[in-house]
Amino acid sequence: MRDYVSEHLHEWVDLIFGYKQALHLRPHVIHGAVRHVLVRHEQGAGHAAEGYAHVSGKPGVAMVTSGPGATNLVTPLMDAFMDSIPMVAITGQVPTAAIGSDAFQECDTVGITRSCTKHNELVMSADEIPMAIRQAFHIATTGRPGPTLVDIPKDALTNEMEWYWPTDEEVQAALPGYRPNTKGHPRMIKEAAKLILASERPIVYAGGGILKARAAQALRELVELIDAHVVTTLMARGAFPDEHPLCLGMPGMHGNASAITAMQQSDLLITLGARFDDRITGKVDAFAPEAKIIHVDVDPAEQGKVRRPDVPIVGDANYVILEIIREIKELLQGGTRQADTSAWKSKISGWREQFPMTYEPSEPGGLLKPQYCIEQLNKYAPKGTIVASGVGQHQMYTSQYWKFNDPYTWVNSGGLGTMGFSIPAAIGAKAAMPDRTVWAVDGDGCFQMTATELVTATLEKLPIKVALLNNSFLGMVRQWQEMFYDERYSSVFLDSANVPNFVMMAESMGCVGILVESPEEVGPAIERANSINDRTVVVEFRTDATEGVFPMVPAGAGNSELILHPTQSDPTRTLQPEPKPIDTKLKDAH
Amino acid sequence: MARTRDVSGARTANTYSADMNHHILSVLVQNRPGVLARVSGLFARRGYNIFSLAVAPAEEEGRSRITIVVDLDSAPLEQITKQLFKLIDVIKISELDPSRSVERELLIATVKAAGPKLADVSTLAEIFEGKIIAVAEDLVTVSLEGHPDKLDDFEDLLGRHGIVELQRTGRVALPKLDRSSRHRSTALRQPH
Numbered sequence: 178m179r180d181y182v183s184e185h186l187h188e189w190v191d192l193i194f195g196y197k198q199a200l201h202l203r204p205h206v207i208h209g210a211v212r213h214v215l216v217r218h219e220q221g222a223g224h225a226a227e228g229y230a231h232v233s234g235k236p237g238v239a240m241v242t243s244g245p246g247a248t249n250l251v252t253p254l255m256d257a258f259m260d261s262i263p264m265v266a267i268t269g270q271v272p273t274a275a276i277g278s279d280a281f282q283e284c285d286t287v288g289i290t291r292s293c294t295k296h297n298e299l300v301m302s303a304d305e306i307p308m309a310i311r312q313a314f315h316i317a318t319t320g321r322p323g324p325t326l327v328d329i330p331k332d333a334l335t336n337e338m339e340w341y342w343p344t345d346e347e348v349q350a351a352l353p354g355y356r357p358n359t360k361g362h363p364r365m366i367k368e369a370a371k372l373i374l375a376s377e378r379p380i381v382y383a384g385g386g387i388l389k390a391r392a393a394q395a396l397r398e399l400v401e402l403i404d405a406h407v408v409t410t411l412m413a414r415g416a417f418p419d420e421h422p423l424c425l426g427m428p429g430m431h432g433n434a435s436a437i438t439a440m441q442q443s444d445l446l447i448t449l450g451a452r453f454d455d456r457i458t459g460k461v462d463a464f465a466p467e468a469k470i471i472h473v474d475v476d477p478a479e480q481g482k483v484r485r486p487d488v489p490i491v492g493d494a495n496y497v498i499l500e501i502i503r504e505i506k507e508l509l510q511g512g513t514r515q516a517d518t519s520a521w522k523s524k525i526s527g528w529r530e531q532f533p534m535t536y537e538p539s540e541p542g543g544l545l546k547p548q549y550c551i552e553q554l555n556k557y558a559p560k561g562t563i564v565a566s567g568v569g570q571h572q573m574y575t576s577q578y579w580k581f582n583d584p585y586t587w588v589n590s591g592g593l594g595t596m597g598f599s600i601p602a603a604i605g606a607k608a609a610m611p612d613r614t615v616w617a618v619d620g621d622g623c624f625q626m627t628a629t630e631l632v633t634a635t636l637e638k639l640p641i642k643v644a645l646l647n648n649s650f651l652g653m654v655r656q657w658q659e660m661f662y663d664e665r666y667s668s669v670f671l672d673s674a675n676v677p678n679f680v681m682m683a684e685s686m687g688c689v690g691i692l693v694e695s696p697e698e699v700g701p702a703i704e705r706a707n708s709i710n711d712r713t714v715v716v717e718f719r720t721d722a723t724e725g726v727f728p729m730v731p732a733g734a735g736n737s738e739l740i741l742h743p744t745q746s747d748p749t750r751t752l753q754p755e756p757k758p759i760d761t762k763l764k765d766a767h
Numbered sequence: 768m769a770r771t772r773d774v775s776g777a778r779t780a781n782t783y784s785a786d787m788n789h790h791i792l793s794v795l796v797q798n799r800p801g802v803l804a805r806v807s808g809l810f811a812r813r814g815y816n817i818f819s820l821a822v823a824p825a826e827e828e829g830r831s832r833i834t835i836v837v838d839l840d841s842a843p844l845e846q847i848t849k850q851l852f853k854l855i856d857v858i859k860i861s862e863l864d865p866s867r868s869v870e871r872e873l874l875i876a877t878v879k880a881a882g883p884k885l886a887d888v889s890t891l892a893e894i895f896e897g898k899i900i901a902v903a904e905d906l907v908t909v910s911l912e913g914h915p916d917k918l919d920d921f922e923d924l925l926g927r928h929g930i931v932e933l934q935r936t937g938r939v940a941l942p943k944l945d946r947s948s949r950h951r952s953t954a955l956r957q958p959h
C-alpha cells in the first residue's frame with residue numbers, strides 16, 4: 178500500500194509537526210524528504226506550525242489523526258484564524274464507508290473546524306487529494322492568510338491512483354469564487370496620498386498585516402518620507418524598529434501612554450494592515466474622534482467593520498504602501514506642500530518625555546520585578562533573537578519592555594489570546610530558524626498548559642530557552658480582580674512557588690533548570706542560559722505577585738480614560754486637555 | 768415579531784411583514800458538499816438573521832443559487848455580503864431590492880373543510896388562483912404560488928378554517944426585467 182500524500186508532500190514543505198497520523202503515513206514521511214517533528218499533544222503540533230509560519234512566512238503544516246487528534250487541533254486553528262497565520266492542517270478520517278456511522282475515532286472534522294478555518298474540505302477519493310492539498314496551500318497563503326484543513330479518509334489515502342500536481346491555473350480555475358484583490362484602487366491610493374500630505378496630526382497605525390505582506394521596508398520608507406510617528410500593534414511588534422525615533426511602540430489596552438494618546442488626538446490614522454480590534458480602540462465611539470481614516474487591508478470585510486474609513490483601500494499592504502509613496506512623491510514634485518506637523522510632533526515629544534513606560538524597581542533585597550527580567554533578557558539577547566510569549570501579564574511586559582528592532586522576531590497569540598502558546602510556538606520557530614536564539618517568555622499558568630512539549634524540544638533537538646515568570650498567580654486575572662472587583666480574589670492563586678517544582682519538571686524532560694529569586698541573580702542566570710545551546714533551558718524567575726501591567730485602559734472604557742502607572746499619576750502632568758473621571762465599575766470579563 | 772430558531776441555528780422569524788427591513792440576496796455558489804452549512808453557519812456565527820432561505824441548482828452545471836432574505840436590523844448589508852464573499856465557494860452575490868425584483872413563493876396547506884366548508888375553501892382558492900390538490904373526508908390540501916405578500920393574505924384567510932399543517936418554501940427571486948435594461952440587480956463585486 179502506498180501513501181501518496183507523504184510521498185509527494187515534500188515537494189511543498191520541508192517540515193511538518195504531527196502526531197500518529199493514519200497508520201501508514203509516518204514511516205514514509207520520516208524516510209522521505211519531509212522532516213516530521215513528533216510532538217506530545219496535537220495542540221502542540223498546531224502552535225508549532227504557527228510559530229514556524231510566524232517567523233518564516235512559509236505555511237506551517239500540522240498533521241494529526243482522526244477524532245481526538247483533530248479535536249485537539251481546534252485551538253491552534255482558531256488561533257491561526259484570528260491572527261491570519263498561514264497554516265495547513267491535514268487530518269486523518271475513518272474510511273469513507275464508515276463516515277456517519279459513529280465509527281471508532283470518527284468526528285465531523287470539517288463541521289467542527291468550519292468556523293475556525295479559512296477553508297476546509299473532506300476528500301472522498303484518492304484522486305481528489307492532490308487538488309485538495311494544492312488548494313489548501315493556495316488559500317492559506319494568498320489574500321488574507323489563514324488556516325486551511327484537508328480531511329483524508331483512510332481508504333482515500335491508500336487507494337491506487339496516478340499522482341499529479343495540478344498547475345496554478347488548474348487550482349485557480351477550480352476556485353472561481355476566490356480572487357483576492359491585491360492591487361489597491363488607484364483613485365483611492367491617490368486620495369490617500371493627498372490626505373497624508375494635508376494632515377497636521379498624522380499617525381501611522383501599523384498592524385500585523387505589515388508582517389504578513391512583508392512590508393516592513395516599505396513601511397519604513399513611507400514613515401521617513403512623511404516624517405510621521407508610528408504605533409505598532411501587538412501583532413506588529415518588530416514591523417517598525419522600536420529604536421527608531423518615530424516609533425511610539427504599542428497602542429491599546431496596555432499600550433504606552435504616548436502611543437494611545439497620539440492615536441486618540443490624531444487627525445489622520447494611516448491604518449496599514451490593522452483591524453481596529455477592541456483591545457486597540459477601547460470604546461469605539463470614543464476612539465480617535467477627530468481622525469480621518471485611511472484603511473489599507475487585503476480583506477474587504479475589515480473595511481468599515483468597526484470604523485468607517487474615509488479612504489478604504491483593499492490590497493496587499495506592500496504593494497499599496499509603495500504606490501502611496503509613489504503618489505506622494507509625485508504630488509511633492511508637482512508642488513504640493515506637506516502640511517506643517519511640527520506642533521504635533523513637539524506635542525508627542527512632550528508626552529514621551531513625561532510618560533515613558535515605567536515601573537518601580539525592586540528595593541534592595543526586595544522582590545523581583547517581571548519588567549526587570551524582560552529588560553535583562555533583552556539586554557543579553559544575541560542579535561536576531563526570537564521571542565515567543567504566552568498570554569497574560571508576562572505577554573504584555575514582553576511587548577512593552579523588549580525592544581523589537583527586526584521583523585519576525587516576535588511570536589504571540591494576539592486575537593485568541595491562547596494560554597500555553599509560547600512553548601510549542603517557540604519550538605516551531607526554532608525549527609524554522611535553527612541558528613537563532615529563541616526565548617519563550619511564559620507565565621506559571623501558561624507553562625502548566627503546554628510544558629509537556631519540552632520533551633519534544635529535547636528529543637527533536639530543538640533547544641529553546643524558556644523564561645518562566647512565576648508569580649504564583651493567574652496574574653492578569655488577579656490584576657482585574659484587584660482593580661475592578663474590589664480585591665475579591667477567586668480561583669487565581671496557583672501556589673506554583675510550591676507545586677510543581679518547575680526546575681525538577683524541566684530537568685525531568687531533559688532540560689536544564691535554573692531558579693532565580695533575587696534581582697542580582699538575573700543577569701548571571703540569563704548569561705548561563707545563553708551559553709547553553711545544545712539543550713533547552715528553563716529559567717524560573719520568582720517575581721513579585723502584586724505587580725500590575727500599566728498603563729491600562731479598562732475594558733469598555735474610552736482610550737482617554739487611561740490609568741497610568743501609580744508613580745505617574747501626578748496631577749500636574751496631564752495627557753488630556755480635560756481629564757475625565759475613570760469608571761472603575763466595569764464588569765467586562767477578560 | 769415571534770422569533771424561532773431554525774435548524775441551522777440562525778435566527779429566523781416565522782412570518783413576513785410588509786414593513787420588515789429585509790433585503791434579498793441571490794448567492795451563486797459552487798455546488799460542493801457543505802456549502803449550505805457554510806452559508807447558514809456564517810449567518811448563525813455572526814448573528815445575522817435569516818427570514819427565509821431557498822436553495823436549488825442554478826442554470827450552470829455545478830452551481831447552485833441560494834436566495835436568502837436577510838433582516839437588515841441584525842447587521843448592515845455591507846458586512847453580510849462582505850463576509851459571505853469570504854466563503855471560498857461563493858462566486859457571486861446579487862443584491863435584489865424588493866422593489867426591483869420579482870419574488871415568488873409556494874405555499875401548501877391542509878385545512879379543515881367538513882361538508883359545506885369545502886366549498887368555502889374551494890372559492891377562496893379560486894379567488895387567489897390557487898389549487899385544490901387533495902381532498903379527504905373533512906380535510907383539504909390547497910396550494911398557492913405567487914408573491915409572498917399574496918401568500919400572507921391567503922394564509923390569513925385560510926386560518927379561519929383551521930390550518931392543520933402548512934408549509935411554505937421561502938422565497939426565490941430574480942431581478943425584474945424592463946425594456947431598457949437586461950439586468951437590474953446590483954451584482955456585488957469585491958470592493959476596491
Ligand SMILES: Cc1ncc(C[n+]2csc(CCOP(=O)(O)OP(=O)(O)O)c2C)c(N)n1
Pocket residue numbers: 567568569570571572593594595596597619620621622623624646648650651652653654767
Ligand atoms: C486557554 C486560556 N484559558 C484562559 C484564559 C484567560 N486568561 C488570560 S490571562 C490568564 C492568566 C495567565 O496566567 P499566567 O500564565 O500565570 O500569566 P501571568 O498573567 O501571571 O503573567 C488567564 C487565565 C486564556 N487567555 N487562555
